């Protein structure tokens with residue numbers, strides 16, 4: 001019996017650090033910070049897409065984070081402004 005959860009595949013990427021844009025003070029989250037954020041959003045979703053009428057199973061490594069208020073409209077990278085969506089709902093959210 002093999003009941004062990006599969007280990008996530010680790011990609012070889014250089015860890016990028018968050019940086020603050022000096023002009024706007026906006027924090028660009030990358031690397032470890034982004035992973036924490038994803039994790040938090042994913043935990044809240046309890047593993048299911050947060051799209052309307054959608055209960056698709058999503059996984060931390062495949063879910064797509066959607067900004068409720070787009071970053072281009074001043075939305076920020078906080079869990080309250082993010083939705084854990086499956087691929088389909090994310091496309092819908094962007095009107096595709």
Ligand SMILES: [Zn+2]
Pocket residue numbers: 065066067090093094
């Ligand atoms: Zn989006």
Ligand SMILES: [Zn+2]
Pocket residue numbers: 049050051054055056085086087088089090
């Ligand atoms: Zn969905």
